[in-house]
Amino acid sequence: MPDKKYILKSAPLNQRDFKIDYKKELNPEQYEVVTKADGPCLVLAGAGSGKTRTLVYRVVYLLEQGIAPKNIMLVTFTNKAAREMLERIEVILRGEAKGLWGGTFHHIGNRILRIYGEAIGIANNFTILDEEDSLTLVKNCLSRTAAPADKYFPKAKVVKSIISMSVNLCRPIRQTMAERYDYLKPEYCAYILEASEIYAQRKKSANALDFDDLLLKWNELLEKSPAVKSKLGRQFQYILVDEFQDTNYLQNKIIANLAEPQRNILAVGDDAQSIYAFRGADVNNILTFPKLFADARTFRLDINYRSTPEILKFANSSINLNEKKFEKNLTAVKSHGSEPAVAPLDDNYEQARFVCQRILDLQREKEYGLNDLAVLFRSHFQSLELEMELNKRNIPYQMRGGLKFFEQAHLKDITAYLKILANFNDEISWLRILNLYPGIGQATAEKIWKQISTQPDLAKAVGYNFGLTGKAGNSLNDALKTIGKLLKVESSDLSVMVKTIIDRGYDEYLKSNYENYQERLEDLNQLMEFIGSYDNLEKFLSDTALAENFRGETAAETGENDESLVLSTIHQAKGLEWKAVFVIGLSEGQFPHAKVYDKPQELEEERRLFYVACTRAKDELYLTYPIFGMDSILRPSQFITELSPSLYDRWDVSEEDAEDIIYVDEDGEQNDRWKNGKKKLLDFKL
Numbered sequence: 001m002p003d004k005k006y007i008l009k010s011a012p013l014n015q016r017d018f019k020i021d022y023k024k025e026l027n028p029e030q031y032e033v034v035t036k037a038d039g040p041c042l043v044l045a046g047a048g049s050g051k052t053r054t055l056v057y058r059v060v061y062l063l064e065q066g067i068a069p070k071n072i073m074l075v076t077f078t079n080k081a082a083r084e085m086l087e088r089i090e091v092i093l094r095g096e097a098k099g100l101w102g103g104t105f106h107h108i109g110n111r112i113l114r115i116y117g118e119a120i121g122i123a124n125n126f127t128i129l130d131e132e133d134s135l136t137l138v139k140n141c142l143s144r145t146a147a148p149a150d151k152y153f154p155k156a157k158v159v160k161s162i163i164s165m166s167v168n169l170c171r172p173i174r175q176t177m178a179e180r181y182d183y184l185k186p187e188y189c190a191y192i193l194e195a196s197e198i199y200a201q202r203k204k205s206a207n208a209l210d211f212d213d214l215l216l217k218w219n220e221l222l223e224k225s226p227a228v229k230s231k232l233g234r235q236f237q238y239i240l241v242d243e244f245q246d247t248n249y250l251q252n253k254i255i256a257n258l259a260e261p262q263r264n265i266l267a268v269g270d271d272a273q274s275i276y277a278f279r280g281a282d283v284n285n286i287l288t289f290p291k292l293f294a295d296a297r298t299f300r301l302d303i304n305y306r307s308t309p310e311i312l313k314f315a316n317s318s319i320n321l322n323e324k325k326f327e328k329n330l331t332a333v334k335s336h337g338s339e340p341a342v343a344p345l346d347d348n349y350e351q352a353r354f355v356c357q358r359i360l361d362l363q364r365e366k367e368y369g370l371n372d373l374a375v376l377f378r379s380h381f382q383s384l385e386l387e388m389e390l391n392k393r394n395i396p397y398q399m400r401g402g403l404k405f406f407e408q409a410h411l412k413d414i415t416a417y418l419k420i421l422a423n424f425n426d427e428i429s430w431l432r433i434l435n436l437y438p439g440i441g442q443a444t445a446e447k448i449w450k451q452i453s454t455q456p457d458l459a460k461a462v463g464y465n466f467g468l469t470g471k472a473g474n475s476l477n478d479a480l481k482t483i484g485k486l487l488k489v490e491s492s493d494l495s496v497m498v499k500t501i502i503d504r505g506y507d508e509y510l511k512s513n514y515e516n517y518q519e520r521l522e523d524l525n526q527l528m529e530f531i532g533s534y535d536n537l538e539k540f541l542s543d544t545a546l547a548e549n550f551r552g553e554t555a556a557e558t559g560e561n562d563e564s565l566v567l568s569t570i571h572q573a574k575g576l577e578w579k580a581v582f583v584i585g586l587s588e589g590q591f592p593h594a595k596v597y598d599k600p601q602e603l604e605e606e607r608r609l610f611y612v613a614c615t616r617a618k619d620e621l622y623l624t625y626p627i628f629g630m631d632s633i634l635r636p637s638q639f640i641t642e643l644s645p646s647l648y649d650r651w652d653v654s655e656e657d658a659e660d661i662i663y664v665d666e667d668g669e670q671n672d673r674w675k676n677g678k679k680k681l682l683d684f685k686l
Contacts, residue, residue, distance in 0.1 A: 244285065
């Protein structure tokens with residue numbers, strides 16, 4: 001006998017035994033959006049203003065009004081955000097919102113192409129290439145071109161990133177390379193373009209799409225099949241897009257095409273938090289939304305539930321200096337607190353000591369847990385000295401969204417060279433270095449190592465005839481010449497050692513192997529400055545080894561109940577909050593980044609990044625900058641100097657038992673302001 005079937009049915013919303021009191025659940029600004037956002041609408045949701053709550057209740061409200069779940073599309077930027085919103089909707093409704101189209105752009109694009117893809121020649125059983133599969137295919141396509149056997153020709157991962165960026169920006173590969181990969185030789189472009197064309201053909205033959213195709217083909221479907229566009233337009237009566245400021249050019253085109261028939265598009269975001277241009281996000285998408293939809297209405301969520309009035313006033317004053325923006329002025333619900341603190345410090349080491357001591361003070365004085373605290377920075381290299389100081393003080397920390405400084409591949413590569421100088425018999429370091437060179441694989445590297453291990457010392461190994469020819473022989477020669485150069489450097493001049501490694505080909509290696517070449521080079525420049533404080537290689541290697549094995553973990557490795565300080569780039573911290581936040585490294589050229597001197601239009605994004613950092617703080621905000629770099633005097637960030645001193649407290653940090661010396665200011669005049677404080681040569685006035 002066949003199994004009996006029993007169907008579970010969702011109760012119609014109008015049969016529920018409760019009704020949501022929206023005025024009670026929402027503030028007036030949120031209520032206005034939830035109940036009146038029909039037609040094209042832009043919601044400018046300031047930091048900490050309850051954006052997610054508003055989106056969730058808007059969906060619930062539409063369902064209560066009789067809109068079927070299948071007629072609502074909720075687009076988010078992460079699967080986690082989609083899950084959280086859908087779960088909250090179900091909790092509020094006390095049941096499922098079955099049939100609601102919720103998810104990321106890629107998730108929804110996949111669903112739509114499975115149903116309608118045949119209209120543009122895509123069979124519904126297409127395969128999705130994950131990142132590894134996609135990379136393998138690009139590598140194969142490159143091998144079919146006449147690309148030069150130049151050891152510095154970009155590797156498949158970099159070529160894949162160029163192709164991906166050109167797709168998402170809807171720009172030719174040549175333009176993408178000129179704008180975003182200008183450190184690569186222009187003559188490489190023709191071969192990358194050829195590989196891109198072969199890649200597209202191979203995917204089509206295999207009935208396969210990569211992640212970018214899920215968007216590209218979705219948009220193509222809307223533009224080339226009027227029938228499908230009309231059908232989807234009728235189905236999706238309401239489209240809601242979260243984090244609209246983070247959309248790229250292609251995503252914006254998809255939304256414009258999809259919303260064209262019904263025009264019930266609710267775009268929620270904050271132009272002041274658009275900080276992902278390096279991924280292709282375009283702040284102009286949200287800024288020009290009222291032009292794209294001429295009859296669009298704009299709502300504002302300006303009530304902030306996160307930060308104190310003092311922190312908000314500081315952040316508002318900063319972001320309002322941008323020219324391309326929507327005017328905004330967040331108001332706080334919380335009671336008054338302390339002013340943000342600006343602390344100039346001698347150098348990165350003193351900055352690290354200040355942060356560590358203040359963290360311990362906050363634990364003792366205010367009973368903050370380490371989980372209540374975060375240290376944010378513009379670039380990863382700015383965490384180096386702090387990580388070392390946390391190690392010394394045994395303060396556990398987690399590096400959010402990334403590796404600890406010395407765990408990164410490029411830092412381990414440089415350190416491997418230095419380890420060989422200190423310990424000729426370090427097999428692991430030899431194998432790591434040899435594998436960096438083209439033509440030397442693992443097996444060849446192990447054979448070379450066996451010959452090296454028979455030599456009495458490093459100098460003899462450098463001069464040994466290994467009998468290798470061809471590409472591997474040339475590469476081994478390069479490696480040994482670099483090590484030979486290092487042997488000639490004074491043993492106490494560690495900065496010169498690092499610079500020698502970089503100049504002897506490692507810089508070009510970074511260009512060809514990593515899409516974030518500039519960031520990694522900045523890390524190495526910081527390493528040169530840091531290592532300059534050592535005059536003993538063994539001491540440096542000991543300290544870094546301890547740092548690698550310290551209780552600093554990635555966010556994924558720490559459990560919910562583990563107490564640890566959060567270290568994070570500002571990009572990784574967006575959407576999060578802590579009771580006290582330290583923003584370090586606020587020096588000109590570091591934050592804002594030096595790139596703004598060549599591209600002034602990027603200054604506004606840097607200021608938005610500063611705004612995001614400040615608005616992560618709930619109760620206390622500390623802003624620090626070092627006065628002295630390796631060979632230069634650093635100026636405080638314009639993000640501080642452009643603001644009125646009435647917006648913050650300036651902290652004069654002093655060392656115990658400091659010498660009583662004479663101080664001079666910028667103009668060479670005696671300045672006793674720092675008397676009885678720490679040793680300073682210059683006092684920059686804010």
